[in-house]
Amino acid sequence: MISVKIEELTKIYKRLFGKALKAVDHLTLSIEEGEIFGFLGPNGAGKTTTLKMLTGLLYPTSGKAWILEKEIKEIEPKKKIGFLPEHPSFYQHLSARELLHFYGAIFGIENGKRKKKIESLFALVGLEDVADQRIHSYSKGMIQRIGIAQSLINDPELVILDEPLSGLDPIGRKDVKDILLSLREEGKTVFFSTHILPDVEKICDRVGILIDGKLVKVGSLNELLKEEIKTIDITLSEIDEQILSEVRSLSAECIVKDRKVFLTIDSTKKVEQIQRVICRSNCRIISIIPQLKTLEEYFSHLVTHKDNKNRK
Amino acid sequence: MKVVTIALNTYRESIRDKVLYGLVLFSIIFIGASRILKPLTIGEELKVTKDMGLASISFFGLLIAVFIGTRLLYEEIEKKTIYTIISKPLKRWQFLLGKYIGLLLVILTVVIIMTLWIYLVLWLTTRTFDVTLLLGIFYIFLELMVITAISLFFSTFSTPIMSGLITFMLYFTGHLTRDILIFAELTKSRIVTIISHIIYFILPNLSNFNIKGEIVHKVPLETAFLLYSLSYGILYTIFLLLLSVIIFQKRDF
Numbered sequence: 001m002i003s004v005k006i007e008e009l010t011k012i013y014k015r016l017f018g019k020a021l022k023a024v025d026h027l028t029l030s031i032e033e034g035e036i037f038g039f040l041g042p043n044g045a046g047k048t049t050t051l052k053m054l055t056g057l058l059y060p061t062s063g064k065a066w067i068l069e070k071e072i073k074e075i076e077p078k079k080k081i082g083f084l085p086e087h088p089s090f091y092q093h094l095s096a097r098e099l100l101h102f103y104g105a106i107f108g109i110e111n112g113k114r115k116k117k118i119e120s121l122f123a124l125v126g127l128e129d130v131a132d133q134r135i136h137s138y139s140k141g142m143i144q145r146i147g148i149a150q151s152l153i154n155d156p157e158l159v160i161l162d163e164p165l166s167g168l169d170p171i172g173r174k175d176v177k178d179i180l181l182s183l184r185e186e187g188k189t190v191f192f193s194t195h196i197l198p199d200v201e202k203i204c205d206r207v208g209i210l211i212d213g214k215l216v217k218v219g220s221l222n223e224l225l226k227e228e229i230k231t232i233d234i235t236l237s238e239i240d241e242q243i244l245s246e247v248r249s250l251s252a253e254c255i256v257k258d259r260k261v262f263l264t265i266d267s268t269k270k271v272e273q274i275q276r277v278i279c280r281s282n283c284r285i286i287s288i289i290p291q292l293k294t295l296e297e298y299f300s301h302l303v304t305h306k307d308n309k310n311r312k
Numbered sequence: 313m314k315v316v317t318i319a320l321n322t323y324r325e326s327i328r329d330k331v332l333y334g335l336v337l338f339s340i341i342f343i344g345a346s347r348i349l350k351p352l353t354i355g356e357e358l359k360v361t362k363d364m365g366l367a368s369i370s371f372f373g374l375l376i377a378v379f380i381g382t383r384l385l386y387e388e389i390e391k392k393t394i395y396t397i398i399s400k401p402l403k404r405w406q407f408l409l410g411k412y413i414g415l416l417l418v419i420l421t422v423v424i425i426m427t428l429w430i431y432l433v434l435w436l437t438t439r440t441f442d443v444t445l446l447l448g449i450f451y452i453f454l455e456l457m458v459i460t461a462i463s464l465f466f467s468t469f470s471t472p473i474m475s476g477l478i479t480f481m482l483y484f485t486g487h488l489t490r491d492i493l494i495f496a497e498l499t500k501s502r503i504v505t506i507i508s509h510i511i512y513f514i515l516p517n518l519s520n521f522n523i524k525g526e527i528v529h530k531v532p533l534e535t536a537f538l539l540y541s542l543s544y545g546i547l548y549t550i551f552l553l554l555l556s557v558i559i560f561q562k563r564d565f
């Protein structure tokens with residue numbers, strides 16, 4: 001089943017002065033049930049705007065979207081989603097426990113069930129010790145944790161998180177990533193935005209890259225990065241001078257160290273040539289490793305590419 | 313049910329607000345202090361205390377309705393607490409109505425506290441107990457209900473300061489709307505008469521709820537007038553709430 005379906009979704013912010021801003025531009029995207037989808041994009045790309053439209057905070061200028069096969073303008077899909085806004089903020093006059101009871105009551109969860117759920121959520125996000133403190137005394141990381149807890153109060157089928165990893169220390173980030181992975185384990189769909197790339201690489205099944213309100217790439221990470229194999233690293237054992245010079249002429253970089261030769265090759269064709277050269281000698285190939293572009297490099301490549309296009 | 317959840321939370325928020333305690337404390341001192349303006353005869357003293365009592369319920373109620381009412385939505389939006397509420401399965405009108413009812417409950421609580429205090433002061437000073445005072449207080453509450461709806465209405469699209477100013481302005485002109493009609497009659501101009509009638513129709517006619525003088529001086533009130541005022545208050549409030557919902561419904565956050 002398709003968890004989120006977005007069709008030609010557009011949001012134009014009208015301004016009193018100056019020209020209107022197209023924050024999301026004919027976005028079309030589907031997210032499958034049970035996957036972790038990373039929504040990537042530089043600042044101002046329109047990620048938050050998209051997520052706000054999905055959760056009913058903003059009205060789309062045009063286009064449609066469905067969550068769990070129900071149109072987003074209905075109230076029905078909201079029963080099955082959890083939402084963590086960007087830089088969330090909660091009622092300062094409540095304790096975390098009171099806050100979760102409040103949200104639970106909005107979902108119409110009956111009191112006994114609510115209590116149990118809240119206990120398990122505090123354990124999940126690690127806030128048991130401060131559950132009865134007023135939220136105004138919470139640190140940024142604690143706010144983020146209570147934010148995640150509230151997004152799960154209704155056992156949602158789809159969890160939408162806007163920058164869930166921001167404001168967290170490394171331990172906090174690991175905790176949140178573990179929570180996201182455990183949600184997938186339970187069969188839930190996770191749709192989250194971020195610009196912290198290393199995090200995405202480890203947990204996302206698929207990513208979409210949004211730039212200037214347009215979806216420029218979408219696919220599994222392997223797919224996206226496969227297109228972009230840039231270099232191949234080859235390591236050789238000891239090798240005589242003549243072969244070395246031949247090999248050196250074929251590689252982009254050649255380092256000899258500890259009686260080993262490290263080569264960097266920039267095309268697969270040259271790899272074959274090198275292999276042929278090596279065959280004639282008595283040296284051994286220790287390893288051949290294709291180097292994928294890291295997502296970070298890929299991402300900045302896309303952004304600068306786009307910038308150049310705009311400038312033209 | 314969802315409306316009740318929002319209302320109770322709004323109530324809890326205000327009840328935990330120190331500003332409210334300040335206002336209530338101040339009003340209690342204010343009513344008690346009417347004793348200091350010691351008049352000459354027993355009868356006068358009774359009237360002054362009643363008068364001051366009703367006036368302070370009206371005044372402090374107005375302050376609470378405007379100060380809390382105009383911030384009710386603004387702070388939710390400004391502090392983004394609304395994000396995690398509108399994204400839940402709750403209709404926007406339920407949220408708005410919940411907020412309104414919550415604030416009305418706060419005002420009701422304050423009115424009840426002040427009423428009890430007035431009766432206590434009256435009993436201690438004059439050993440009297442006058443039930444008709446409750447009728448006056450009920451109509452003050454009706455007026456506060458309308459004013460709260462006005463504050464809420466303006467806060468759906470405007471800042472607290474703007475909404476506050478407009479609400480105060482409407483409060484004062486709202487007590488003068490009859491004078492506008494009288495003025496129109498005097499000018500004998502058709503256009504002025506028509507415009508005055510339109511203004512009279514749109515502006516809240518708050519003098520409908522002002523029966524303080526009659527209550528304090530024990531002037532009998534017509535039932536027809538009381539019923540008219542009651543239905544006017546309810547209808548005007550419903551009308552304002554509907555308008556607020558229409559505007560709030562369209563908002564982006």
Ligand SMILES: Nc1ncnc2c1ncn2[C@@H]1O[C@H](COP(=O)(O)OP(=O)(O)OP(=O)(O)O)[C@@H](O)[C@H]1O
Nearest residue numbers: 013021023041042043044045046047048049050195
């Ligand atoms: N309420 C608003 N009114 C006008 N313009 C807005 C509004 N909210 C966002 N924008 C603009 O829309 C564009 C997209 O913003 P959005 O917040 O969706 O980006 P984002 O991808 O979430 O960025 P970030 O990574 O910084 O959170 C930006 O240019 C922003 O300035």
Ligand SMILES: [Mg+2]
Nearest residue numbers: 047048049086
């Ligand atoms: Mg954002």
